Amino acid sequence: MQWSYSWGCLMHVRWERKSMESGRRDRGFLLEALLVGTINGRGPSREKVLTSLGSIEERFLRAHESGIRAFHQGIFWTLVDKKLQELTLGEEIRKEIEKEILEVVQRPDPDWSLWCVKCIPKYDDT
Numbered sequence: 273m274q275w276s277y278s279w280g281c282l283m284h285v286r287w288e289r290k291s292m293e294s295g296r297r298d299r300g301f302l303l304e305a306l307l308v309g310t311i312n313g314r315g316p317s318r319e320k321v322l323t324s325l326g327s328i329e330e331r332f333l334r335a336h337e338s339g340i341r342a343f344h345q346g347i348f349w350t351l352v353d354k355k356l357q358e359l360t361l362g363e364e365i366r367k368e369i370e371k372e373i374l375e376v377v378q379r380p381d382p383d384w385s386l387w388c389v390k391c392i393p394k395y396d397d398t
Contacts, residue, residue: 281309283322283365285372292329301330305352305373307359323359325369326351328377346384348377 290302304327311318332344352373356366 281311281320283307283309283369285325285369286321287376289330302327303330303333303376305376307369323355325355325373333377342380342384345377345380349379 284307286306286308288304288306290304292300292302305325307322307325309320309322311320326348328344328348332341335341335344352370356369361369
């Protein structure tokens, strides 16, 4: 989905799924949000990765303990917000980028960072 025009190109978020090495039997995967620009000029369109916005392990998106999930989502969004601030995009473009990322990684409640001091597990109803 290409939706914004800035820096002379159409931009969208592309997700890359990367295998992670670990000492466990199941290695797991890392999801990385990439800001990609499509340049339409003479000839075929070209796509170029403009920057990485952030990454999160897939297992934290599926965690049944809501505090762990929110904590890692919060770390992810802290990095994304910082990167988007550095890019100094227009507010409308930034909101479109955030909307596209929200389809994959939800933004946690404002108190997400308190999970590590509360230490009270809360599990989803399943």
